[in-house]
Amino acid sequence: MFCSIDGTGMEDSHLTGGVSDEGRLIADTLLVRQYLDRAVRPDAPDARERAKYRDAIKDLLERRNAAIVAHYYVDADLQELAEETGGFVGDSLEMARFGRDCDADMLIVAGVRFMGETAKILSPGKTVLMPTLEATCSLDLACPADEFSRFCDAHPDHTVVVYANTSAAVKARADWVVTSSIAVDLVDHLAAGGEKILWAPDRHLGAYIERVTGAEMLLWDAACIVHEEFKARGLQDLVQVYPEAAVLAHPESPVGVLELADFVGSTTQIIRAARELPNRQFIVATDQGIFHKLQKETSGKEFIVAPTAGNGAECRSCASCPWMGLNSLQDLHDTLNHGDNEVHVDIELARQAMIPLRRMLEFAVDFRS
Numbered sequence: 001m002f003c004s005i006d007g008t009g010m011e012d013s014h015l016t017g018g019v020s021d022e023g024r025l026i027a028d029t030l031l032v033r034q035y036l037d038r039a040v041r042p043d044a045p046d047a048r049e050r051a052k053y054r055d056a057i058k059d060l061l062e063r064r065n066a067a068i069v070a071h072y073y074v075d076a077d078l079q080e081l082a083e084e085t086g087g088f089v090g091d092s093l094e095m096a097r098f099g100r101d102c103d104a105d106m107l108i109v110a111g112v113r114f115m116g117e118t119a120k121i122l123s124p125g126k127t128v129l130m131p132t133l134e135a136t137c138s139l140d141l142a143c144p145a146d147e148f149s150r151f152c153d154a155h156p157d158h159t160v161v162v163y164a165n166t167s168a169a170v171k172a173r174a175d176w177v178v179t180s181s182i183a184v185d186l187v188d189h190l191a192a193g194g195e196k197i198l199w200a201p202d203r204h205l206g207a208y209i210e211r212v213t214g215a216e217m218l219l220w221d222a223a224c225i226v227h228e229e230f231k232a233r234g235l236q237d238l239v240q241v242y243p244e245a246a247v248l249a250h251p252e253s254p255v256g257v258l259e260l261a262d263f264v265g266s267t268t269q270i271i272r273a274a275r276e277l278p279n280r281q282f283i284v285a286t287d288q289g290i291f292h293k294l295q296k297e298t299s300g301k302e303f304i305v306a307p308t309a310g311n312g313a314e315c316r317s318c319a320s321c322p323w324m325g326l327n328s329l330q331d332l333h334d335t336l337n338h339g340d341n342e343v344h345v346d347i348e349l350a351r352q353a354m355i356p357l358r359r360m361l362e363f364a365v366d367f368r369s
């Protein structure tokens with residue numbers, strides 16, 4: 001566990017300051033390893049098995065009036081299947097919106113746990129299943145609700161803004177929930193009204209928002225284990241090798257990486273930038289799962305993964321989220337077939353979490369209209 005003291009004198013393990021980046025990375029990695037050692041990673045099926053599962057899933061989706069809602073980071077087979085069957089592939093804001101608005105009776109959320117919880121909160125009348133309930137997120141794990149609640153209590157003059165990558169209990173304690181696609185716009189809006197912001201959990205995204213908006217922000221101290229591994233020094237070297245390439249980075253990446261980026265944005269914004277920018281080559285600092293959509297949406301463009309600290313098959317976090325990787329065709333099939341892995345959220349918690357989630361969705365609509 002981390003150990004630092006915030007301005008109130010309250011000892012807390014996830015507040016910024018007092019611990020080196022290296023120390024935090026080691027602690028984060030340990031936490032993840034412990035968790036993943038308990039999770040069973042799926043074996044990749046061969047082509048014949050994949051075809052069998054795809055056919056069976058299509059049939060089950062129709063019989064159950066179900067839709068697959070998938071994130072860009074999950075396996076390409078799941079993304080393809082979602083789109084072929086009238087489901088959806090997108091970032092977490094778009095997934096939440098699609099799940100709420102579609103007329104399916106059942107949602108199969110291929111992503112990580114907070115996405116399943118959000119779908120259930122926004123669509124209480126729908127059955128929400130996930131291929132695996134083991135898929136979580138280092139940001140969610142590093143922001144326990146009781147510890148976070150004490151942090152909020154210690155700073156009652158701050159508006160609490162939390163990233164979507166949090167548990168329902170943390171969302172229930174927040175004034176606002178945001179995704180990376182609207183975080184800058186929302187904090188800019190709040191800061192213009194003179195509000196001081198308490199932000200959790202991703203410290204890199206929080207620091208990025210602070211720099212871009214100039215808002216006064218208190219930051220929780222957690223990081224995404226995938227994006228934290230992107231290295232500025234390696235990126236500098238890679239830019240020398242591909243001088244014509246534009247660098248596209250997700251704002252959960254460390255500041256040194258963001259400073260080298262030509263474009264910083266959410267997954268959907270990165271895909272749009274790759275489509276619209278004139279460059280033919282791109283170095284991409286986000287999960288490799290996005291490459292499937294990038295290649296599909298652009299023609300003849302080349303995408304190169306940004307360098308990370310780890311390499312080789314043993315690296316569980318180098319540009320590939322280990323939890324997103326737990327979603328498999330077989331598990332999705334079995335879940336649909338047996339109705340397993342249903343997501344439940346306590347009714348009172350869901351009622352409280354719905355308030356900042358609804359604000360987020362309304363802000364996103366107002367801001368874009």
Ligand code: SF4
Nearest residue numbers: 137138224225226321
């Ligand atoms: S990529 Fe990072 S932020 Fe996204 S689910 Fe995985 S650990 Fe969480």
